[in-house]
Amino acid sequence: MKLNLNIQPLESWIKTGKEPLLIAGPCSAETEDQLVATAHLLAKTGRVSALRAGIWKPRTRPGEFEGIGSIGLEWLKRAKEETSLPTAVEVATAKHVEEALKAGVDILWVGARSTANPFTVQEIADALKGVDIPVMVKNPVNPDLTLWIGALERINNAGITKLAAIHRGFSSYEKSAFRNEPMWDLAISLKTLAPELPIINDPSHITGNRDLIPYIAQKALDMDMQGLMIESHIDPSIAWTDAKQQVTPAALVELIDNLTLRKPEVRNVEVNDKLHELRNQIDKIDDLVIQKIAERMQIVEKIGNYKKDNNITILQVSRWDEILHKRTSYAKALKLSTEFTEKLLELMHSESIRKQTEIMNAGQEVPAEKLTHA
Ligand code: PEP
Ligand code: MN
Secondary structure, eight states, X not given: OOOOOOOOOGGGTSOOOSSSEEEEEOSBOOOHHHHHHHHHHHHHHTOOSEEEOBSSOOOSSTTSOOOOOTHHHHHHHHHHHHHOOOEEEEOOSHHHHHHHHHTTOSEEEEOHHHHTOHHHHHHHHHHTTTOOOOEEEEXXXXXXXXXXXXXXXXXXXXXXXXXXXXXXXXXXXSOOSSSSBOOHHHHHHHHHHOTTSOEEEOXXXXXXXXXXXXXXXXXXXXXXXXXXXXXXXXXXXXXXXXXXXXBOHHHHHHHHHTOOOXXXXXXXXXXXXXXXXXXXXXXXXXXXXXXXXXXXXXXXXXXXXXXXXXXXOSOOHHHHHHHHHHHHHHHHHTTOOHHHHHHHHHHHHHHHHHHHHHHHTTTOOOOHHHHOOO
């Protein structure tokens, strides 16, 4: 399945010659001096394609700095006049859209908290009808691909074709080194469903920690994402918001210089041949793996029938422990990581259980319509 989005290429709305494509600027516009001075330093790097700044800040809790508001749009105008950098702001209401358009902002983005709410996204989309402006849609706070897609569709249906997605990571219950879990699979699924949709990675909000930004930024480029949005502040130590994740313009250049740019397609014939040969080998192995998994599943079915006939429970914890233990030690000896092997086995095991449950309860299934929800 592919999404039916009407998209213009990134090159039609942002200067993409600089590699990687970089949108940078402070988390929040704080003062005219802070914004304009940061913009000058960023422009001087020659690496930045657009200046970002939060004017209206959606804060999780009240009482935190909620953005400088409309006055910041005047500062952005000045920053643009003096540096020629196109500007980008987050909009969360129809009024924000109206004010940003009036102030000549070049690019709008929908924030993660807004994407999570279809009413908000629709309000923004309605305010954009008949307007030709690029819009970037951040992934929703929660790991829900459909919500992200829905927001992109709403904006696209309003006639916005200069459209991009921003991957800023997802909240997760589990503690991790990141502020928001990247959950790359979700961004890759979006890319697969809409290959023409540019995806820009936001390593600042994924990591929440400037030291980890290079790692995520490199990974994003290796996943063939089209660009990066990185928060940069003239003096991050005194930033009013997201101080830990912002970098100075000088640190930003260093970070970008240390990234390795790899091409999705190789033009060199020799390299291509070698890659082709290796891919052939992979294809053959993948076929074998699938064939073996199918064979395994046929045996699982036999076991399911046997357990049903003999009134044995589907799950036997000791057997599962044995599988997990034996296979992970074997896999470890073959230099596969335990985490990977466990994930793979768990996936196969849950499919086996599903299959056996189906066999055990044949004729008593819950009707499909009772399982689906909008
Ligand atoms: C931001 O870009 O400053 C921001 C608030 O990000 P997010 O919507 O991803 O939390
Ligand atoms: Mn921020």
